[in-house]
Amino acid sequence: MADAAAVQDPKCALCGGEGFTFQVKDHRALAAPCSCTLACTLCAGSGRVFLKDERGYEALRGCSCGRDPRRLALLSGLRLPLKFLDRTLAIYRAYSPAQARALLRARRFVDEFVPGAGGQRALLFCGPPGTGKTHLMSAMLRELAAQKSVRGRYEEFFLLLSDIRDGFSKNLSSREWLEPLREVQVLAIDEIGKGGKNREWEQGILDEIISVRYNAGRPTLLATNYPRPGATWKFAAEGEVGETLEQRVGPRIFSRLHEMCDLIDVTGPDQREVQHDARQARDGAADGSLRGPRPARG
Ligand SMILES: Nc1ncnc2c1ncn2[C@@H]1O[C@H](COP(=O)(O)OP(=O)(O)O)[C@@H](O)[C@H]1O
Ligand SMILES: [Mg+2]
Ligand SMILES: [Zn+2]
Ligand SMILES: [Zn+2]
Structure with a gap:
């Protein structure tokens, strides 16, 4: 450069x-x-x-x-999610002390990252939906690539699993699908804990990815909507009961995550609801009509 x-x-x-x-x-x-x-x-x-x-x-x-x-x-x-192409750390706002800490940690990771040096800790962003976890991870990958020419990759865990399943059905060996994930300098895996009819298999895949990266000395960024044990908030996907991340991924992988990652709480107001309300207020003001109650989030 x-x-x-x-x-x-x-x-x-x-x-x-x-x-x-x-x-x-x-x-x-x-x-x-x-x-x-x-x-x-x-x-x-x-x-x-x-x-x-x-x-x-x-x-x-x-x-x-x-x-x-x-x-x-x-x-x-980077294969950033399309909605997040313009999300940067500069426009991330600290609506809560936890978000202020998360932003600082994200900024520090980018600033301190030395390509090829190894030894950076993995980060696990933990918070309910709409607090900006995907925003932070996309922004970090974007800045690392733009400022330090770092090869990164964004993956949503659920979609990654289905790619891996496709690979298996085409007789790809685990080396073949694992290698690109091992190779990138910074890998971000979003929505871990989301799942999954075949939890044991999914947990095994997650375990394999994070260990192979750990052994290669390359950091992984992770995000989850599920709380750490003892957190004061809860999350449950539609039709499910609330569980902690430990319950979602199993105690063995949770303890591995705990050991390998800095856990960062990202709690605060749900910006998807805030944005939705702002849009409704704008649309309502524009056509002078009042809208009905907002639909439940999916
Ligand atoms: N603290 C924040 N500052 C600025 N924008 C935010 C913040 N938190 C969330 N957003 C915006 O709200 C939307 C939802 O955030 P997202 O990153 O998808 O949350 P999460 O991944 O935690 O569910 C995105 O458009 C994101 O850019
Ligand atoms: Mg997200
Ligand atoms: Zn030039
Ligand atoms: Zn220009």
Whole structure:
């Protein structure tokens, strides 16, 4: 990566100064250079610059303006959920002391991350729906890729399981599906504990992923809607009774998570409800009518 300071216009209205934007194609988010980078004085819009290394040799490197093709590929490779493409740490708000702590921890993880160094602790964000856990993890992956060229990957546990199941039905060995998850520098797995007709199998998969990453010395970011034992809040999916994360994933995996991760509580007001109420108030004000009660969340 180029050491030179970023040269893109910090006020660019399209990219906010990041030098890239996400474009959605076939339900996938692809990072593309922002047009403002064409005016980059370092790379003249080529995305690459010659820089001297420590020994004085000139080498071709990616430019810091956002046009660097390698960095764009890393951003596309994150596979961020489409709703979260523009979520950053800068727009995350601390509506509660727990959220303030979670934000600080997320920021620290990004700031202290040294690519290739190993030894970073895994993080487990624990909180009821709508408190911004997916927001935080997406923002962390995005910043790590954009600022430190870190190869990351976002996975929702439930969808990952179905990919793995597909792999098994195509006779993929566990090495073949596990390898890409082991390889990425930072893996985020969202919605752990959500499940699952075949809990034992699902727990085994989770165990395999987190151990293989632990052994490789690479951190994993995890999030769950289920509380740690002793928490003052509860969560139950529709038609289920409330359980703790320990009950969901079993005591063995829970103790492993406990040992490997820093548990971070993310409690606060449900922003999905807040956003929904704001939308209703806006729509109601716009057409002058009153809407009925809001539908139950799915
Ligand atoms: N503290 C926050 N500051 C800013 N936006 C938030 C915050 N918490 C949640 N949101 C927004 O509310 C919505 C739901 O958040 P999400 O990350 O999906 O919550 P969770 O994953 O905890 O269920 C998203 O649009 C997210 O950007
Ligand atoms: Mg979420
Ligand atoms: Zn721009
Ligand atoms: Zn440039």
